[in-house]
Amino acid sequence: MVRWGMLIDLKRCIGCYSCMIACKQDHFLPPNIFWNRVLISETGEYPQVINHVYPVLCNHCKEAVCVKVCPSEATLQRKDGIVHIDYDKCVGCRYCVIACPYQQRTFYSGGDKGYFPGQGLTELELIGKKLYPLQPGTVVKCNFCEEKIDEGICKGLKPGVDREATPACVNNCPTKARYFGDLDDTKSKLSVLIRQRKGFQLRPEFGTDPSVYYID
Amino acid sequence: MAMKSYEWMVGYTPQTEWIERRGILIWLAEVSNGIGGGLYLVSLYFNSLLGMLLSWLIIILLKGGFHFAYLGKPMRFWRMALKPRTSWLARGFIFLTLFILLGAIQLILSYWLPGTALEFAFKVIAGLIIFLVVINTGFVMNYINAIPFWNSAILPILFLSSGVLDGLGLILTIGLFKGNIDMMAAEAGTRVLLMINALFITIYLWGATYMGPTGKRSVIEIIKGGIAPILWVGVILCGIIIPFAISISSYFIVEASVPLLIMAVACEMAGAVSLKYLILKAALYSPLIPTPP
Numbered sequence: 001m002v003r004w005g006m007l008i009d010l011k012r013c014i015g016c017y018s019c020m021i022a023c024k025q026d027h028f029l030p031p032n033i034f035w036n037r038v039l040i041s042e043t044g045e046y047p048q049v050i051n052h053v054y055p056v057l058c059n060h061c062k063e064a065v066c067v068k069v070c071p072s073e074a075t076l077q078r079k080d081g082i083v084h085i086d087y088d089k090c091v092g093c094r095y096c097v098i099a100c101p102y103q104q105r106t107f108y109s110g111g112d113k114g115y116f117p118g119q120g121l122t123e124l125e126l127i128g129k130k131l132y133p134l135q136p137g138t139v140v141k142c143n144f145c146e147e148k149i150d151e152g153i154c155k156g157l158k159p160g161v162d163r164e165a166t167p168a169c170v171n172n173c174p175t176k177a178r179y180f181g182d183l184d185d186t187k188s189k190l191s192v193l194i195r196q197r198k199g200f201q202l203r204p205e206f207g208t209d210p211s212v213y214y215i216d
Numbered sequence: 217m218a219m220k221s222y223e224w225m226v227g228y229t230p231q232t233e234w235i236e237r238r239g240i241l242i243w244l245a246e247v248s249n250g251i252g253g254g255l256y257l258v259s260l261y262f263n264s265l266l267g268m269l270l271s272w273l274i275i276i277l278l279k280g281g282f283h284f285a286y287l288g289k290p291m292r293f294w295r296m297a298l299k300p301r302t303s304w305l306a307r308g309f310i311f312l313t314l315f316i317l318l319g320a321i322q323l324i325l326s327y328w329l330p331g332t333a334l335e336f337a338f339k340v341i342a343g344l345i346i347f348l349v350v351i352n353t354g355f356v357m358n359y360i361n362a363i364p365f366w367n368s369a370i371l372p373i374l375f376l377s378s379g380v381l382d383g384l385g386l387i388l389t390i391g392l393f394k395g396n397i398d399m400m401a402a403e404a405g406t407r408v409l410l411m412i413n414a415l416f417i418t419i420y421l422w423g424a425t426y427m428g429p430t431g432k433r434s435v436i437e438i439i440k441g442g443i444a445p446i447l448w449v450g451v452i453l454c455g456i457i458i459p460f461a462i463s464i465s466s467y468f469i470v471e472a473s474v475p476l477l478i479m480a481v482a483c484e485m486a487g488a489v490s491l492k493y494l495i496l497k498a499a500l501y502s503p504l505i506p507t508p509p
Contacts, residue, residue, distance in 0.1 A: 037224075039224075039225055039226050039504060039505050040222070040226070041226045041503075041505055041506060041507045043506050043507065050506075052505050052506050054504065054505045056225070056504060065360075065361070065362070068302040068303065069302070069303050069304070069305065069359070069360075070299065070303060071295070071296040071297075071298065071299050071303040071305040071306035071309065072292065072295035072296055072298055072299065072306075073295075073298050073299050074295075089292070089295060090288070090289065090292075091287050091288065091289050091290075091292040091293060091295050091296055092287050092288015092289045093286075093287055093288075093296065093305060094233045094234070094288070095303070095305045095356070097233050098231060098233055098234060098360060098362075098363070099359075099360050099362060100362060101361065101362035101501070101502075102225075102504060103224075103225055103229065103362075103501055103504075107233065107288065109288070135289075136288070137287075137288030137289045138288055138289065139288075202504055202505075203502070203504065206361055206362065207361070
């Protein structure tokens with residue numbers, strides 16, 4: 001069975017925020033909604049300072065807490081491991097937002113005035129609202145560009161290899177720090193890199209078994 | 217706990233969905249949960265129909281109303297019953313719905329057919345259901361591993377004892393104006409429960425310091441951070457010390473004066489409100505990435 005996962009090479013990541021912006025553009029996300037973020041911290045003391053740059057997104061956990069706590073079955077885990085939100089079923093209780101240890105879910109309250117307040121929505125924003133409508137009053141999050149994956153598979157493309165079937169953040173990374181593929185395929189580039197470079201998950205003590213790995 | 221945007225999930229990040237902006241409704245719903253649920257349990261004990269009616273109204277109008285108003289899509293509320301197998305929120309919704317229905321039947325029976333076996337049976341059932349409603353909040357919160365401060369087994373028990381204490385305060389108020397309540401028993405119960413509640417709060421905060429650095433940080437925020445006045449003035453002074461002092465004085469004077477009793481009840485309510493606020497406000501998420509100590 002396929003289990004889609006992502007690997008982020010922290011040695012290649014330069015913290016350019018391209019993934020954040022690519023995701024926003026691809027999904028026409030309104031202001032203050034981010035499905036991909038870049039966290040930066042520093043440890044150590046001058047002159048021995050280490051900069052930590054971590055792109056973070058929904059981990060599509062194998063043991064997703066959000067799936068368990070959702071009272072209305074709006075949050076489901078697909079057979080391929082993608083944690084999917086059915087916006088037509090979400091009641092907006094935000095229990096999943098509270099429960100997520102990675103805080104990668106956002107409540108969309110609607111009423112956004114676009115990126116240029118006072119000037120109305122641009123043509124692109126209007127197109128975005130038709131192409132990728134979000135329901136106000138529901139919770140939204142990264143979906144691994146599932147629509148691209150599904151369409152790509154229908155066309156016989158391979159997610160993680162063919163750009164058309166690969167998440168936007170992976171495609172747009174200028175340093176090729178992101179990999180996407182099947183975690184259950186031991187021979188996939190993703191699985192090989194995780195084994196060879198000792199990939200780790202964020203906060204494994206939460207017991208969620210994330211599908212996003214990091215190597216450094 | 218003012219946080220800069222670049223500190224989000226890099227430092228300790230406070231929970232905001234259930235306490236800030238519209239999240240205030242959750243706080244109010246949980247306060248109503250404790251007060252309404254506790255009053256119902258206490259009213260069952262003292263057989264006060266007025267108490268039972270008031271608590272039923274508090275639960276349906278205030279708790280139910282605040283929860284309903286908070287939902288992003290309130291007209292889909294019925295969907296919340298769909299997943300009781302894994303979701304404490306779904307279970308809570310089912311308990312709430314059952315209490316509203318069975319509580320209404322119990323009230324009708326208590327008014328029209330008091331003292332019958334059927335009335336007694338419904339009192340038992342409604343009492344069990346409201347018990348589940350009151351402790352459910354604790355389970356909704358302590359299920360969340362992401363917030364170490366909430367991840368405590370004592371939380372449901374604390375909510376229950378706090379709720380029953382509120383109920384005793386309100387039943388005293390009902391007794392003052394309507395009579396028909398054993399005031400000495402209610403005051404004795406209050407005395408004991410004030411001590412038990414103080415003990416539970418102490419155990420809860422002390423236990424939270426063992427829930428890792430994030431749990432400890434939550435406790436530090438409560439004890440000496442920006443929200444410390446709410447603990448010391450709201451929970452401890454108003455919620456415990458003043459009512460306890462009045463309660464102890466009534467033990468020696470036989471019965472405290474009406475203004476003093478009302479002051480004790482008002483302080484207890486303030487304590488309950490403050491406690492729920494603190495628990496929601498002090499909740500922190502652990503940093504996701506390595507950060508300076």
